[in-house]
Amino acid sequence: MRREGATRAGMAGGVLAVAAIGLGVFLLAQQGAGPVDRLSDPASARTIALGQVIYADNCAVCHGADLDGQPNWQTPLSSGRLPAPPHDAGGHTWHHPDEVLFDITKHGPAAIVGNDYESDMPGFEGILTDDQIGAALAYIKSTWPERERTYQQERTRQWQSQD
Numbered sequence: 001m002r003r004e005g006a007t008r009a010g011m012a013g014g015v016l017a018v019a020a021i022g023l024g025v026f027l028l029a030q031q032g033a034g035p036v037d038r039l040s041d042p043a044s045a046r047t048i049a050l051g052q053v054i055y056a057d058n059c060a061v062c063h064g065a066d067l068d069g070q071p072n073w074q075t076p077l078s079s080g081r082l083p084a085p086p087h088d089a090g091g092h093t094w095h096h097p098d099e100v101l102f103d104i105t106k107h108g109p110a111a112i113v114g115n116d117y118e119s120d121m122p123g124f125e126g127i128l129t130d131d132q133i134g135a136a137l138a139y140i141k142s143t144w145p146e147r148e149r150t151y152q153q154e155r156t157r158q159w160q161s162q163d
Contacts, residue, residue: 043139043141047138048138048139048142050132050135051134051137051142054136054139055140058124058128058136059136062120063086063087064086066088067087069087069090070084073091079118088144089145089148094148094151094152095152095155096155097158097159097160098156098159100112100159102130104121105123105124107125108122109121
């Protein structure tokens with residue numbers, strides 16, 4: 001009986017050791033990948049959950065709690081600026097490759113579009129880390145139907161192949 005318990009404990013320790021090694025290898029592999037690189041990979045449930053919180057705290061005030069954007073988002077305001085677009089399948093977010101989505105979020109649309117483009121959206125550099133931006137984008141992407149996700153993944157592949 002005692003020997004059987006020792007064998008089980010040894011097996012459990014071995015399983016834990018293998019799991020720890022696997023986790024270590026995974027984490028080392030992830031260190032070389034930047035937040036944009038990780039966007040192309042299916043996000044974990046934990047990353048999506050974190051992204052949902054980050055989105056709620058930083059993005060929902062303009063883009064809507066349900067990712068539905070501001071009303072008449074394609075019609076300029078009296079200021080000449082466009083309202084915040086939706087990030088659900090009804091918007092155009094899924095038309096952009098990962099790098100563009102990341103850069104717009106980090107630096108703001110005006111920095112990306114250029115030509116003195118004016119936008120009410122700030123860049124989140126210095127407010128959110130790159131990984132937090134990546135998590136928020138992973139959350140947004142997780143809400144899209146398969147057709148939009150597939151299209152966006154293809155746009156990302158095309159963008160990356162231009163480099």
